[in-house]
Amino acid sequence: xxxxxxxxxxxxxxxxxxxxxxxxxxxxxxxxxxxxxxxxxxxxxxxxxxxxxxxxxxxxxxxxxxxxxxxxxxxxxxxxxxxxxxxxxxxxxxxxxxxxxxxxxxxxxxxxxxxxxxxxxxxxxxxxxxxxxxxxxxxxxxxxxxxxxxxxxxxxxxxxxxxxxxxxxxxxxxxxxxxxxxxxxxxxxxxxxxxxxxxxxxxxxxxxxxxxxxxxxxxxxxxxxxxxxxxxxxxxxxxxxxxxxxxxxxxxxxxxxxxxxxxxxxxxxxxxxxxxxxxxxxxxxxxxxxxxxxxxxxxxxxxxxxxxxxx
Numbered sequence: 299x300x301x302x303x304x305x306x307x308x309x310x311x312x313x314x315x316x317x318x319x320x321x322x323x324x325x326x327x328x329x330x331x332x333x334x335x336x337x338x339x340x341x342x343x344x345x346x347x348x349x350x351x352x353x354x355x356x357x358x359x360x361x362x363x364x365x366x367x368x369x370x371x372x373x374x375x376x377x378x379x380x381x382x383x384x385x386x387x388x389x390x391x392x393x394x395x396x397x398x399x400x401x402x403x404x405x406x407x408x409x410x411x412x413x414x415x416x417x418x419x420x421x422x423x424x425x426x427x428x429x430x431x432x433x434x435x436x437x438x439x440x441x442x443x444x445x446x447x448x449x450x451x452x453x454x455x456x457x458x459x460x461x462x463x464x465x466x467x468x469x470x471x472x473x474x475x476x477x478x479x480x481x482x483x484x485x486x487x488x489x490x491x492x493x494x495x496x497x498x499x500x501x502x503x504x505x506x507x508x509x510x511x512x513x514x515x516x517x518x519x520x521x522x523x524x525x526x527x528x529x530x531x532x533x534x535x536x537x538x539x540x541x542x543x544x545x546x547x548x549x550x551x552x553x554x555x556x557x558x559x560x561x562x563x564x565x566x567x568x569x570x571x572x573x574x575x576x577x578x579x580x581x582x583x584x585x586x587x588x589x590x591x592x593x594x595x596x597x598x599x600x601x602x603x604x605x606x607x608x609x
Contacts, residue, residue, distance in 0.1 A: 503571040
């Protein structure tokens with residue numbers, strides 16, 4: 299990307315013979331030419347405020363995108379970040395002035411549950427760790443049963459929506475927990491997982507969100523929304539969630555599944571395209587916040603959006 303001006307990139311789903319071609323448009327306005335590396339694009343949903351999920355510094359201008367994410371079979375369209383303007387703001391790490399910053403005392407059980415979850419959040423993906431390798435292989439088997447994986451580094455991973463042939467490079471923002479979230483989703487709600495992975499439901503947009511990139515962003519957004527890296531919650535949403543977590547130590551993983559399915563449902567309801575992803579994510583967050591504050595919510599499964607999940 300052009301470091302002086304920043305750039306944007308969008309992704310378009312292609313099928314059949316169209317997967318063999320991708321078009322690159324330079325930010326300087328040069329004529330389009332056939333990309334030399336098909337199915338490869340850059341996209342970031344959370345770089346602007348310096349809290350990007352890839353932990354890289356923001357670009358020089360207010361709307362620059364910095365982290366590399368890519369998906370196979372994509373059409374590449376790049377251009378000046380000024381063209382996008384204010385259309386893309388940080389979804390994952392956005393902090394609003396209206397957010398409550400209170401302090402809530404925790405019970406010993408809640409403290410223990412929070413510490414266990416924080417321990418998970420702190421673990422980075424390690425491509426040399428056998429447990430991490432096995433988890434990645436398990437995700438492939440759950441995603442594409444009956445299809446043999448040729449290696450942990452393979453062009454096959456692009457079909458799931460990773461940057462390239464080595465998905466380990468994409469976990470640096472979400473950490474190992476983002477892989478655990480995806481694996482939990484695939485094993486516990488396989489029907490919904492496959493529907494989202496393969497974009498099976500509804501009238502889909504030509505320009506779709508990439509599955510894997512969206513998954514990493516959802517993990518990061520939930521961590522920020524619930525303030526899970528703080529010693530104790532500083533928002534009512536975080537305090538309510540810790541009560542749910544004390545009832546079920548897999549509450550975060552279940553909430554992840556709910557959020558992914560809810561995001562896709564809102565995507566369809568809004569007839570969204572790729573450039574609306576930011577709006578869809580903000581709408582999803584608002585809906586989650588509303589549901590967490592419902593008085594009758596005693597368990598994570600009591601959330602109204604839980605019914606969207608199918609096993």
